[in-house]
Amino acid sequence: MEKDAKIYIAGHRGMVGSAILRNLKAKGYSSFILRTSSELDLKDQQAVIRFFEKEKPDYVFLAAAKVGGINANNIYRADFLYDNLSIQNNVIHCSYLQGVKKLLFLGSSCIYPKLAPQPLKEKYILSGELEPTNEPYAIAKIAGIKLCEAYRDQYACNFISVMPTNLYGVNDNYHPDNSHVLPALIRRFHEAKVNNLAEVVIWGSGKPLREFLFADDMADASVFLMENYDEKEFVNIGTGKEISISDLAKLVKTIIGYEGNIVYDSSKPDGTPRKLLDVTKLTNLGWHYNTELREGIEIAYKDFLKNN
Template identity: 65%
Template sequence: MEKNAKIYVAGHRGLAGSAIVRALMANGYTNLVLKSSQELDLRRQEAVEAFFAAEQPEYVFLAAAKVGGIQANNVYRAEFIYENLMIEANVIHSAYLNGVKKLLFLGSSCIYPKLCPQPMKEDYLLTGFLEPTNEPYAIAKIAGLKLCENYCRQYGVNFISAMPTNLYGFNDNFDLANSHVLPALMRKFHEAKVSGAPTVTVWGSGTPLREFLYVDDLADALLFLMQHYNEPQFVNVGTGDEVSIKELALTMKAVVGYEGELVFDADKPDGTPRKLLDVSRLHEAGWQAKTSLKEGIEKTYGWFVESYGQIRGRAAA
């Protein structure tokens, strides 16, 4: 990407999108096209086509999506599949129609089967049943990566896809009802510390294993892929390391400085028992994650404390 290239970041206010913008600006890319969902509804084909025709971006990072944790995925199943299908289909097709030089589609590691062999290689896609609680979202993300792959094969475009592991960092969703496990735990521990609550309840048994990637590391990886990766096959993006939910909770407890007790609610769903990405393809290309889990949590918690009033207001609204 040339430093003066016009770059459209779809979803620039979200967790991944805002990190992509930070990384682009830090690397001298200033000709950015940014539209909020109020300014441009990516679910509307006509609006997306008009936007691309008018703006003519040269590069596209497609990070816009409807996202949430286990409960949100399970409750809003129709919305998760419909809205994500519409967003990705509209943006990818309009990028093709308007001659975009390169597009990067951001997926999710939930595309893999629930009982997938570990670590999960890119070749394991569509080899088994998906986790039922987030199947609609996973199917939408599979459709997005297959759109990119087949537009490459039929039209010769350079549309690539990256499948990140569980992300966390600045601008995450900290709503206790709809967020992912790490930001939910951060908020729970912080509010328990402030209120002096004697216990914090963690959903599930604490035994599932998860991989977590600091979102600014993800953004660094995506810029790397935009510069160096040009294959239709999607690529996993992660750390290659995993931690149990119990270990995550203990790390969070230490970082926040909470002194009460942990309680695990085994009546709540655990989700997939293990989810570790095989990141050898990305390592072979020349990129590795730099931020440890504890360091990333410390950075995120510092931002969380500074932003707490705003975060609480969003959740209440």
Template identity: 60%
Template sequence: MNKAAKIYIAGHRGLVGSAIKRKLEQQGYQNLLCRTSKELDLRNQQAVEDFFQAEKPEYIFLAAAKVGGIQANHNYPADFIHDNLVMQSNVIDAASRHGVKKLLFLGSSCIYPKFAPQPMRETDLLTGTLEPTNEPYAIAKIAGIKMCQAYNRQYGTQFICAMPTNLYGPQDNFDLENSHVLPALLRRFHEAKRTESPTVTVWGTGKPKREFLHVDDLADACHFLMLHYQDNEIINIGTGKDLTIKELAQMMKEIVGYQGKLIFDPTKPDGTPRKLLEVSKIYKLGWQAQISLKEGIKQTYQWYQAYF
């Protein structure tokens, strides 16, 4: 992937896509193709076809997706399965027909069964039932994986599939209703500190365990895999470490400087009991995460304060 190659970053304004764009710019890539959803609606097959016909990208980072936390997945299941299926199908098919040299498809750790053995290995895919709260999204992502693998087998394409763990960082969605747990908590603590609220309520029991990866580490991994990974099988990207939601909340409370009390609401869903990725495969290739969770949350909070 030479520095002058035409590289299309699908979803360049989102959490993941913006980090990949920053990484590639830092590495000196000079020919990045970026389109907003208004400029190019990936759900529109003809629009996607016209884009590929005109621009002829050589490499693709497929980071465009409709994403959200438990409540968003609960409220908009049809949107989550439809939009993701259509967007990824349009891009993957066009990439094959227009001779794209390599495509990286980004999945999610939610593709694994709800009660998969921990940590979750790549071979655990499709060995059990999914977590109901995000099943439509997970099924769409699994379809994307299988589509890439099928195109590789039938057409000889080089479409690789990376499964990141829970992500956070600059450009995240901090909406209290539709965001993931870490940005939602960060905003909640910030608002509680600002208004001197005596309590902050956290959904669920606080017992589920989660792994978190800074999005800049993910971008570094995506660049690394585009250069060094050719396998038709999926590959996990994570830190190999997790903590409880209660421990996460306490860490964030300390970073924000909130002095009030934490309350856990067990009437709200916990989601999957544990989600830790087994990451020896990517570690053996020579990549490891560099940003600690505490340092990453500090950086994210500084970014949040600057922009909100």
């Protein structure tokens, strides 16, 4: 990418989009096209067409999406499918129409089958049944990957896709019902500490294994791939390390300084038993994560305190 190229970041105020913007600015990029969701509804096809015709971006980071944890994915199944399909269809198609030089689509590791072999290799996509609790979101993200591949095949568009593992960091969503597991734990333990509660209840058994990547590392990998990768196959982005939900809860508890008990509600769903990405491809390309889990959670907690 040229340092003065016009770069559109869809979703620039979200956790990932804002991290990408910070990373690009730090690397010397200077010309950004930014719109909030109130200024541009990416679900509105005509509005997106007018935006692309007017602004004519050179590069696009598609980080805008409707996201949430297990609870939100289960409840708002139609919204997660329709909204995400609409957003990515409009942005990807208009990027083709306006001759965008390169587009990066951000997917999600939930695209992989629930019982796929671990660690998850890129080739395992569509090899088995999805995890039911987030199937609509996964289907939307799979469609986005395939749409990028199809525009590449039919129109020679340089559209690439990346598959991040579970993300957390600055500007995360700490909604009490709709957040992902790590920000949900930060909020829960903080509130329990402030209110002197005797226990914190964690959904599920605590046994599932998860991988977590700091959002600023995700952003760095995304910019690295925009600068260095032009192939059809999507790329996993992660740390290659995993931790059980119970050990994660204990780590968050320690960082926040909560002294009560942890109780597991096994009547709630666990989700996929294990989800670890194989990051061999990304490592071979020359990128490696920088932020260890404890350090990242400490930064995220400071951001939570600042904004909540």
